[in-house]
Amino acid sequence: MQIVGITTQQEVFIGSKTRNFRINEFLIIEDPYQNDLMGEVVEAKAFNRYIPLNIAGDFVDSSVLESLKTLGYNIDEETIYIAKVRLLNEALYPVQTGADVRLPEFHEVKDLMIKTKKEDGLVLGVIKNTDDMAIDMDEEYKNLLYTFEEKGLCPQREIPYILDVKSMHHYPHIGVFGGSGSGKSFGLRVVLEELMKQNIPTIVLDPHFEMDFSERAGYLEDNTIDFKDKFKCLQVGFHVGVKFEDLSSQDLKNLLDAASHLTDSMNNVVDVLFKRKDSFSSFYNKLQMLTEAQEEGSIDRIDNRINYADHQEEKKAWEKRKELYLSYDKTCPYNSVKGIIWRLKRLDNEGIFSKDVREIEDGLQRGKLMVIQGNTRILQVFSTYLLNSLYHKRRDYKDALYKKIHSEYFPPFIVVTDEAHNFAPKGYDSPSKSILKEISQEGRKYGAFLILATQRPTLLDETITAQLNTKFIFRTVRASDIQTIKEETDLTVEETRRLPYLRTGDVFISSASMGRTIFARIRAAISSSPHTENPFDELKNKGKEDDEKFLNVIKSKLPINDTELLDIIMEIEKETGITFTLDSLEDRLKQMVEKEYIKKEETIFGYRYKIIS
C-alpha cells in the first residue's frame, strides 16, 4: 500500500495491487518527513483497466476471457484498489507521495476506538471493518457479543463499540434515527438491555408494546442473562395512572389538553373551579351541578326548583347548585364547562385516574427499567404528567441539596421513547413537548436524560434535536430526513450518500464525545421482541392449528356420508359446544379435502368423506 497521486494535508489517495480497502477502515501512513499519520478510508474503489471489457475500443466476449483463464490468466488479478483516506488530524505538510501505508495495530487505535471500560459503558456492537486491528486486541475486549451477519449469528471479530454512558453528563441525550426496518427498534432494545445491565433507572414509553425483555433470544445458546427482575411493563390505566388528588391545576390542564385541545375559556374554567385536593368525583360533581344549574337558565327557575323540591335531599342539592351558579356562572360559560366535562370523562374512561405512579417511582428508586405501555395518545397524556412529576421530584431533590435542606432522595434517570416525533413534534404544540423540551435543555444539570428514537427526524422538534449530543443513524431513505441528518450531524457527504443503502443494523454513530462519526454494527440482542413472528407465518400456523383441531373433532366420525351430516352436526355440538350449519360444515369438510387431510369419494349413496389411509 502506497500513497499515490496528489496529496493534501487532509486527504490522500492510497493504492494497492493486492489489498482491497473497506470504508471506515483505519490506516497508518508512514510519511518519511512527518510522524506516522492516521487516516480513515472514506471512499474505496477497485479499478481494472481491462474491465469494462474495452481494450483499444474492442468489445471482448467472455469466451475469450474464459480461454485466457484456462491458460492461467485471470483478468481479475489486474485489479487495482484505491482508497480515499481522510487524515484524523491535519498533517503539517501535504503527505509525501509514495509513502508506505500499513494497517495499525490495536494499541495504536485503542484510544480512538474505546473510550471506556466495558464495565462502565454500554456494549452496543462492533466498530465495522476493524477486524484486522482486533487481532491483537486486549483479552478484556474479546468475546463480548455476537452479531448477525448474512450467514447468521457470528462471534465478535471486530473492536467493540462501547458507549461511554458517563460522558452523557457532559454530552447529554441520544437520538436514534432510521427508517422502518433499519434496525432502529432493535438498536433501542440493545441500548435498553445495556442500561438494565448497568442498573440505570429508566423510563420507557412504549407505544408498540414491544419492549418486553422476558423472552430470551433463542439463537444464543450460552445465554445466561436474565432481565426478568430488571424491568417491569406497566400499562396506563391498568397498572399505573394519575392520582387525581396529587394533581395541580396545571397538571390537570395538561391532561385535559392532551385529551383534546383546551380553549382559553376552558383553561379558565379549570383555574376557577379546580381546588387543590379536589378528588375526581368532587371536581366532576362540581362541574356537573354547575351545568345543571346553567341549563335552568336563570336564578328564578333555580329558586323554583328549590321551592318545589319533592324532598329535603333534592332541595339541598338545588341550593348547592344555586350557590355554584351565583359564584361561577359569569366566569364559566356553559359550553366551556361542558367541554371540560367530556374531556374529563374521556380520560376517566381510559382508566387514567384509577391508579397512581407509585410503582414507577419505586422501580426507578431501585434502578429498574420501567416500561410504560399504552396507545400513543394515552401515552402522550400520561407521559406529560409522569415526566413532569418525575423530573420535578429529581429537580426538587437536587435543589434541596443545594439549599442544604432535607428532601427525599430521587435518582437520576433516563427517558426513552420510540416514535419521539409524536411526543415532541415540530411546528405545533403538544403537551408532552414542553416537558421533553425542558429536560432536553436543562436535564443535564439534574441528571435527567433523553433517548429519543424516531423514523422522521424532520418531524422532531428542532430545539430538542439540537440538544441530542449523540446520534445513532440507521438506514434512511427519505431525502428530507437525509437533509435533516446532514444539517444536524457531522456526517460527511460521502456518509450521507451511503445512508439509503445501509444494511439493517448498521449504524453511523455521531457523537460529540468521540469527536467523529463511527460506523458500527449493533450486536445481537440478548432478549427477543414479542413482534418477531412474521405475520404471514402466523397466518399459516394459525390455519394449520385450526385444521388440526377440526380434524380431531371429526376423526372419530369418519367416514361421513353426506346423508348423515345433520346427525354429525348435532353430535359435534353436544361434544364440543361448537355449532355448525349444514353449509358451514360441508364447506369446512371441502376445505379439509383441498388441504389433503381427508378425501372425498363418490359412492352409490352419494358423497362420502373418509380418512386418507
Add this chain to the structure above:
Amino acid sequence: MIFIYNIHNDLKEKIVNLNNSMEERYREVLSIDKLFLRRFIEEYIGKITSLKKLDNKYLALYEAKGGIVGVDGSTNRMGGAYPHFVDIFQGLAKSTIINNKAIFKSDLYTPLFSEKENNILAEDEKEIAEQRNKLLANIEVEVALEAVRKYKPYAILMDGSLIRYNIYSYDSWINLRDECENQGVLLVGVIKDIKTSIIGDKLKEVYSNINVEVYDRELLFGQLQYGEMIIINDEVNKKNKEGYSSIFMRSSLQPTVIGMDIIDSQKEYLEEMGRLVFTLTPENSRGVPLWLDIVDKEVQISDAIMKGLMERYMNRDLYERFFVSERAKRN
C-alpha cells in the same frame, strides 16, 4: 471564413481526384469475382481451411506446459526535432500464468549520443529510423529470450512479423530461434497489418493483363469467412527463404485479415497456432488476439508518465535546454 472555405474546397477537390484515380486503378483487381479469387488462391497460393476454436482441454494443457507468452514493445519520443530528442523503448514479455512475473526491459536512444559523427541530414533521418527499429527489435527479442529461459512457455506470440527481427536484430534473433528450437518453445508472430503482396504478385504473373500493384490486405478484404485461414505455400511465401511459414486468417467478424508467421522448423504446429490465435481473438474485435492487446496496453508508457520521469530524474536545466521544444510549450 470564406478564405477557409476556399482552402477546404481545394482540398475537397484533391480528395475527390484521389478517389477517382484509385477507383480507376484498382477497379479491375478489386472487382474480381469472389469465387474466382478463392479458386485462384486455392490453386496458386495455398489451401483455405476453416478453423475451429480450441477447447479448454487444449488450453489447460498449454497452461500445464508453461502457458503462452506475449511479447510487445513500445516507443516514446520526448523532445523536438533532430537531434534534440530522446527515444525511449520498452519491451515486455508477459505470461498468461499470473505467477510468472512480467519481464520488462527498457532502453533509450538520442542522436546527441550516437556513436557516429553527424553527417548530412537526409542520411541521418534514415539512420535514426534504422537505429530505432534496431533498438526496439532488440529489446523485444531480449525480453522474449529471457522469458524462454525463465519460464519455458508452450508458445511465444510476438507482436508483428518475425521477419522484422531478421532485419533489425539478426544476432540475438538467431539466438532466440535456437533457444526456442532447443527448448521446444513455439515461436509465432502475429501480424495485425499485413504488408505482403503475395496474391497480387501471383495474379500479375498469371494474368498478364493485370499490371497494378495490389497488396494482400486489400485483395483479401472481405473475401474470407470468419475463422477461415489460408496456409500459404512455401514456394510463394517470400518469407520462406528467411525460414518462416505463414498464414492469413480472418480471426474476427471484421472483414480485415491478419497474418501469422512461425519458424519453419515448427511448421507442423502452424494450424494449431492458427487455432490458438483464433481462440484468443474476440469475435467483435479488430482481429488481434486479446492477449497481445493486453500486453500492448501494459507496455505502453503514457506521455504524461514519460514527462514526469524526465522532469523528476533529469537536471531541470539540462532537460529544458535540450528536450523541451517550442511546440511543447504551446498551449
